[in-house]
Amino acid sequence: MTTPSNKKTILITGAGSGFGKAAAIGIARNGHDVIATVQVSPQVTPLREEAKALGLSNLRVERLDLTDPYDIAQAQSWDFDVLWNNAGQGEAGPVWEIPLDLVRRNYEINVFLPLLLTQGIVRKWIDTGVKGKVVFTSSMGGLFTPANWGTYVSTKHALEAFAEAMQQELGAYGIKVQTINPGAYYTGYNETMADNPFRWLDEGKHLTRRAELRKGFDDFFATPEGKMNPQEMIDRMIEIVPADTGKFRNVVPKAIEDMLKAHQTAAWDNTI
DSSP: OOOOTTOOEEEESSTTSHHHHHHHHHHHHTTOEEEEEESSGGGHHHHHHHHHHTTOTTEEEEEOOTTOHHHHHHHHHSOOSEEEEOOOOOOOSOTTTSOHHHHHHHHIIIIIHHHHHHHHHHHHHHHHTOOOEEEEEOOGGGSOOOTTOHHHHHHHHHHHHHHHHHHHHHGGGTOEEEEEEEOSBSSSHHHHHHHGGGGTOOTTTOSSOHHHHHHHHHHHHTSGGGSBOTHHHHHHHHHHTTOSSOOSEEEESHHHHHHHHHHHHHGGGOOO
């Protein structure tokens, strides 16, 4: 493990699994100090043991449940210069039938609580002269909206707006803002999200048919675009998050970036 010339201390939320965990290990291997935070206490010790087994004394593991105000206050007291808002949760299913309490909860976890965490950290950086960086894990879904994914991707649309505003607002303080927009990589995150509607979808009350919705999800996951190897995205995250320079928006892979650009262009001619 070498010490990089731009050595950073990076707090990562949602590092108990998926992209967050793999990237936390990769970033620590590259010599940066990492505070890997996980949602629930049972995730803490296993990740600490894994870091120890890998010889990563620079990988610190803490609990940060965004729904716990004491956890948020504690995290805001730590010293670091990159905040990576990676934790998230997703609700899928038809937006015209999904229970509104689930929509509100998805916004709480994906938008309001990360914003609360970020506000406190950014103010501390400004008060103490830290020229830090905020990174948001958005999604390819932050830039387009497929049917039956509207609730989740709308939270990512909101993050895109907050990030774009913050980039302009915080530039004068030397604080940088970025988004990372993964395609549908196979981490289990999207697959688990696709299960969520089936806990509330009741054919006695709702018009959406369970079998049709399941088939739509399964057909997507069966395509090459629906089940990509996540290592490509992890490798890019390891590069992007500690970097002093780079793009504001980082869509991976390039084929998805091209698809999103074509979709946004076509939207101008969309008719009803």
